[in-house]
Amino acid sequence: MEYFVQQLINGITLGSIYGLIAIGYTMVYGIVGMINFAHGDIFMVGAFLALIAFLVLVALGISTVPLALFIVLLVSMALTALYGWTVERIAYRPLRHSFRLAPLISAIGMSIVLQNYVQVAQGARVKPLPPLVHGGYTLFEGNDFAVRLSNIQIIIIITTIALMTGFSFLVARTRLGRNMRACEQDLKMAALVGIDVDRTISLTFVIGAALASVAGLMFLLYYGVVDFFIGFLAGVKAFTAAVLGGIGSLPGAMIGGILIGLIETMWSAYFSIEYKDVAAFAILIIVLIFLPTGLLGRPEVEKV
Amino acid sequence: MTAPVLMVEHLTMRFGGLVAVNDLSLVVRRKEITALIGPNGAGKTTLFNCITGFYKPTVGRLLLSHSDGKSFLLERMMEFRIARDARVARTFQNVRLFAGMTLLENLLVAQHNTLMAASGYTMLGLFGFPGYARAQRRAVDRARYWLDRVGLAERADDPAGALPYGAQRRLEIARAMCTEPVLLCLDEPAAGLNNRESAELNTFLRAIRDENGTSILLIEHDMGVVMEISDHIAVLDYGIMIADGAPAAVRNDPKVIAAYLGVADEEIAQAEASL
Numbered sequence: 001m002e003y004f005v006q007q008l009i010n011g012i013t014l015g016s017i018y019g020l021i022a023i024g025y026t027m028v029y030g031i032v033g034m035i036n037f038a039h040g041d042i043f044m045v046g047a048f049l050a051l052i053a054f055l056v057l058v059a060l061g062i063s064t065v066p067l068a069l070f071i072v073l074l075v076s077m078a079l080t081a082l083y084g085w086t087v088e089r090i091a092y093r094p095l096r097h098s099f100r101l102a103p104l105i106s107a108i109g110m111s112i113v114l115q116n117y118v119q120v121a122q123g124a125r126v127k128p129l130p131p132l133v134h135g136g137y138t139l140f141e142g143n144d145f146a147v148r149l150s151n152i153q154i155i156i157i158i159t160t161i162a163l164m165t166g167f168s169f170l171v172a173r174t175r176l177g178r179n180m181r182a183c184e185q186d187l188k189m190a191a192l193v194g195i196d197v198d199r200t201i202s203l204t205f206v207i208g209a210a211l212a213s214v215a216g217l218m219f220l221l222y223y224g225v226v227d228f229f230i231g232f233l234a235g236v237k238a239f240t241a242a243v244l245g246g247i248g249s250l251p252g253a254m255i256g257g258i259l260i261g262l263i264e265t266m267w268s269a270y271f272s273i274e275y276k277d278v279a280a281f282a283i284l285i286i287v288l289i290f291l292p293t294g295l296l297g298r299p300e301v302e303k304v
Numbered sequence: 305m306t307a308p309v310l311m312v313e314h315l316t317m318r319f320g321g322l323v324a325v326n327d328l329s330l331v332v333r334r335k336e337i338t339a340l341i342g343p344n345g346a347g348k349t350t351l352f353n354c355i356t357g358f359y360k361p362t363v364g365r366l367l368l369s370h371s372d373g374k375s376f377l378l379e380r381m382m383e384f385r386i387a388r389d390a391r392v393a394r395t396f397q398n399v400r401l402f403a404g405m406t407l408l409e410n411l412l413v414a415q416h417n418t419l420m421a422a423s424g425y426t427m428l429g430l431f432g433f434p435g436y437a438r439a440q441r442r443a444v445d446r447a448r449y450w451l452d453r454v455g456l457a458e459r460a461d462d463p464a465g466a467l468p469y470g471a472q473r474r475l476e477i478a479r480a481m482c483t484e485p486v487l488l489c490l491d492e493p494a495a496g497l498n499n500r501e502s503a504e505l506n507t508f509l510r511a512i513r514d515e516n517g518t519s520i521l522l523i524e525h526d527m528g529v530v531m532e533i534s535d536h537i538a539v540l541d542y543g544i545m546i547a548d549g550a551p552a553a554v555r556n557d558p559k560v561i562a563a564y565l566g567v568a569d570e571e572i573a574q575a576e577a578s579l
């Protein structure tokens with residue numbers, strides 16, 4: 001029982017990170033109808049930018065952890081958003097009216113470009129970050145097993161909840177959110193009521209990238225290491241989460257993220273840690289076969 | 305006669321070898337209802353698509369002028385700029401609402417000029433800045449006004465896709481009106497409506513012309529509607545304008561009758577004999 005609760009906490013933490021990345025996949029799919037395969041690498045870039053920002057802050061002598069965390073969060077969100085915007089601008093927008101597969105291929109290319117760019121610029125070795133957030137709480141103990149909730153897990157979960165709340169409000173209540181939903185339903189018609197579709201799509205990429213960079217920062221704090229290749233696996237898992245939740249659905253992406261996090265953690269805890277990725281991707285296959293629209297997705301209606 | 309709001313000059317639209325609109329010139333006047341009629345395939349919808357930026361015309365000019373003297377060359381503008389700056393709104397033959405959004409949201413999303421003041425303020429809106437809230441309230445007021453006008457006020461929070469067909473058509477016009485258009489282009493607004501509904505539509509369109517001062521350009525096959533409400537009718541056939549004038553004149557024009565009903569064999573023989 002204690003062991004299970006501990007795995008539950010670990011799974012939700014991991015799932016929050018996947019969920020934040022999955023939002024980017026599902027949002028872009030909803031509006032443009034393409035899978036942005038470079039999104040995982042945007043997450044990786046976000047983690048690297050956070051690491052660099054930490055080192056710069058330390059060099060400047062700012063060592064108060066909460067303040068440093070806050071500055072790093074803002075800096076890496078802003079810079080990663082710029083990456084997201086640029087990727088859309090140079091790799092997808094010129095192909096918007098091309099055949100359907102073109103932006104997808106371009107996305108795979110962009111993913112390889114980003115990976116190699118970081119590998120060349122930052123080196124291929126794993127970059128460590130000494131643990132910044134220490135401590136935690138022991139929730140309860142029993143059977144020689146203490147269930148612990150560390151401060152870093154609290155930070156991850158609370159940040160995720162806060163971002164999700166803000167983001168849901170943005171989509172549901174603001175002008176930008178309405179424009180995004182209108183674009184999702186009918187791009188042409190959205191333009192005809194005066195929505196600047198290109199700008200809305202750009203902002204979608206910017207927001208997706210900013211959320212991914214938060215996930216990158218969380219990943220960096222949680223695991224303490226980054227390398228140029230983390231984007232691939234995290235990206236594909238977040239994509240699995242988006243598919244599981246129903247691609248195009250925002251709450252679906254979040255729920256899917258948490259579920260994938262839980263499945264992976266539980267599998268590692270009770271079966272074998274080597275095969276945790278197999279478990280996550282088996283889910284992808286099972287969902288695609290038996291539940292192609294995911295948990296909260298709408299079936300695609302062919303327009304006649 | 306009022307000043308022109310839209311001048312179509314020598315418009316030609318070719319799709320490969322097909323000439324959908326051929327050297328068409330047409331004037332739409334301010335605060336008038338102009339009807340565009342003609343058999344299927346005459347190029348009416350193509351003309352609409354050129355006006356609203358769906359197509360870039362092969363040749364020709366589309367000059368839209370506002371009453372304050374500003375003018376726009378529509379063939380050079382992006383779609384959303386035509387809607388937002390030149391203020392041309394349109395509806396479709398097959399209804400294109402944002403089906404998953406509520407009626408109110410459908411009307412809010414169209415109000416760019418009201419919310420423009422708040423456009424940079426999405427972030428501020430998140431934190432509830434007063435300027436944004438005020439613009440938002442104005443937008444909601446206008447949306448409710450138009451919902452009232454089309455008799456859908458009590459369904460404001462239902463998804464648009466759940467409305468019956470006739471109501472969807474009305475909502476589509478209301479959404480177009482929320483963009484505060486100078487020119488409203490309606491593609492077969494009476495299609496699929498019953499007699500009572502199309503009589504209501506007539507009253508509504510006249511009210512838009514008289515009370516809101518919006519010029520209307522409409523494509524319609526229902527001659528009852530066309531003859532009753534139009535101030536001016538242009539008839540297209542095979543991409544060419546074959547008649548242009550007041551309803552009474554157009555109705556009796558032999559070329560129009562020929563285009564719609566065809567020509568008797570003996571008339572063809574006569575015409576050939578006279579050559």
